[in-house]
Amino acid sequence: MTYPSVLFINCTLKQSPEVSNTDALWRCVAHFYCQQGCQIRSLRTADLQILSGTTLDEGTGDDFPQVLSQIQQADILILGTPLIWGNRTSECQRLIERLYGTLSAQVDAATGQPILYGKVFGLVAVGDQDSCGQGGAIAHTCQDFSRLGCIHPPHNWVTWFRPIDTEADFIEAEGKHAVSVNKAAKVLVENSIALLEMLRNEPLSTNLHAATQTAKKLSQAATVETGTFILPKTITTKDSPSQNEISYRHVTKRIWTVMQAGAQRGFKFKVVSLEDRTFLAERAGKGFIYKIYPGHFSFRIRYQDYDAEQLKSHKLSLLAQQGLAVPISYGTFKSAVDIPDDLPSPIVAKPESGSLSQNVFPNLKTPEQLQQAAATIEASGDVIKLESHISGRDYRVLVINHQYAGCVERRPANVVGDGRRTIRELFHLRNQEPGRGDRYETHTTIHKLVFDRTSRQRLESAGYSLETVLLEGEVFYLQEKITASTGSDYIDCSDQLHKSIAEDCVAFSHRFKTLTLGFDVITTDITRPLTEVGGAFNEYNFLPYVDLHENCNIGKKRSVCALIWDYVEANADRIVTERFDPF
Structure with missing residues (x-):
């Protein structure tokens, strides 16, 4: 028999060797683990330097990788924290935030399970009187570790709260003699070991990749019947919506931007399903139901090959058939080990499907960089697509109803020096x-x-620090990739786009009966034809972010959504009806 290994992580704010009440409570639990022959290790986060962040390694001086290694080696993980005013400590919060990084990194390639999946978890906590919301903190912490993949045995926590009639803490009150403490400790130990034995005999085999793909298929196959809509809620800008209303802030900015343009035409909007992003547009007792953007429902219904269109390799193939410049494709691969060693560099690795630059790795120059990027994509459950790297800036060209609507440049988050500020x-x-x-x-x-970590690495590579004063006009990029959530810039270039690029986009759009189509273009000079400067079309998609043009932070804002409603108005007899058909 292999005796279980137990790791106790004490998130007290006190550094060793200062006495910790949380540690004293843990010793009551450890006593029963020792009786079962368990191997016990413990550590205090306050003795370590666990840097803030959400990645597996935040760089120089970060002790979290060593902590994570110990967690992985343990069969049972017990977390300890004082509860201060009903909240867990900052040490505990920081540890959990770092553990969240395990959800998207180092997942099992075959099943998609994160590295804590199936880990038996227990909690030890001390606090003030049990009337300060302590139960919420305990439930919240257990829920967090459940999301991380841990499994909780019944009665998986041991707690002690200071009696209301005393100021004594756990040690002074001799809480170790409390019947409730020792009973809870014994139950936790016996249940956690029993659960571990069950998992050893039959580990969790849940395939999260397969579950994700099944869910996607179910979602894509779902159809909307108007008869199933029961009391859709009106979207309102009120600070305090009524029971039959919902705040506009519950819809994404791109969806709301389209609605604002429709409101100028007299339409009012209701939410049919936030999860499915389905809405109802109504004017004078007539209207239609739509998904994300007007026209997308009817397009999806007519276009049976829509799902295949989401594959990046197929998109590039269609662009090439049109005679447009595209990157060289090196193929798709299910696993990183299948990638040949002799591919030319630089290279781009990306998921075969996906959006928002997630897991896209440009300008890979070494086999090591390529393998690391490919392994990350593989771990996410997607197929790896490789293509040649195109140098230049990134642009989004928007076509609405087969008309050129606008162009924005997208830049990674950056700061521009003024010669004075750090x-x-x-x-x-x-x-x-x-x-x-x-x-x-x-x-x-x-x-x-x-x-974040990327920003810190870029600073170190440039020999800079946060206190460096940049020269006037010097641009320093804090991120490598263009990701909206990290602070990218959007610059209007509608008037600078060379007419040949706009004409190519419009001509290609006639392949599809869709109102909206966005093209990703990479080029060193947007004012010249792509063939002259080695630029290329990188991708297109049917639901482009129209709000980038309406709400760009540099340059002229363009009212592109008006073109969507121009089409609706021109075809109102067919679209805006008393039947409220899907459109």
Whole structure:
């Protein structure tokens, strides 16, 4: 028999060797584990340097990788934390935030399970009187570790709360003699070991990749019947919506931007399903139902090959058939080990399907970089697509109803030197710009800049620090990729786009009966034909972010959504009806 290994992580705010009440409570639990022959290890986060962040390694001086290694080696993980005013400690919160990074990194390639999946978890906590919301903190912490993949045995926590009639803490009150403490400790130990034995005999085999693909198929196969809509809620800009209303902030900025243009034509909007992003547009007792953008429902219904169109290799093939410049494709691969060693560099690795630059790795120059990128894509459950790297800036060209609507340049988050301010000061100054929302806010186009591991690495590579003063006009990019949530810029270039590029986009759009089509173009000079400067079309999609043009943070804002409603008005007899048909 292999005796279980137990790791106790004490998130007290006290450094060793200072006495910790949380540690004293843990010793009551450890006593029963020792009786079962378990191997016990413990550590205090306050003795370590666990840097803030959400990645597996935040760089120089970060002790989290060593902590994670110990967690992985343990069969049972017990977390300890004091509860202060009903909240877990900052040490505990930081550890959990770092563990969240395990959800998207180092997942099992075959099943998609994160590295804590199936880990047996227990909690030890001490606090003030049990009337300060302690139960919420306990439930919240257990829920967090459940999301990380851990499994909880019944009665998986041991707690002690200071009696209301005393100021004594756990040690002074001799809480170790409390019947409730020792009973809870014994039950936790026996249940956690029993659960571990069951998992050893039959580990969790859940395939999260397969579950994701099944869910996608079910979602894509779902149809909308108007008869199933029961009391859709009206979208309102009121600060306090009524029971039959819903705040406009619950819809994404791109969807709301289209609605605002429709409201100027007299339409009112209701939510049919936020999850399915289905809405109802109504004017004078007539209207239609649509998904994300008007016209997308009818397009999906008519276009049976829509799902195949989401594959990037198929998109590039159609662009090439049109005679448009595209990157050289090196094929698709199910696994990183299948990739040949002799591919020319630089190269781009990306998922065969996906959006928002997630897991896209440009300008890979070494086999090691390529393998690391490919392994990340493979771990996400997607097929790896490889193509040649095109140098230049990134542009989005928008076509609506087969008309050129606008062009924006997309730039990674950056600061521009003025010869006086430090990078830190410039960073904070940029985040004060009007219209920048928080990183995870959906009802915004422009997000605040984020300083993360990538930013720190770029500083170190340049020999800079946050206190460096950039020369006037010097641009320093805090991110490598263009990701909205990290603070990218959007610059209007509609009047600078060479007419041949716009004409190519419009001509290609006639392949599809869709109202909206966005093209990703990479080129060193948007004012010249792509063939002259080695530029290329990188992709197109049917639901482009129209709000980039309406709400760009640099240059002229373009009222592109008016073109959508121009089409609706021109075909109102067919679209805007008393039947409220899907459109």
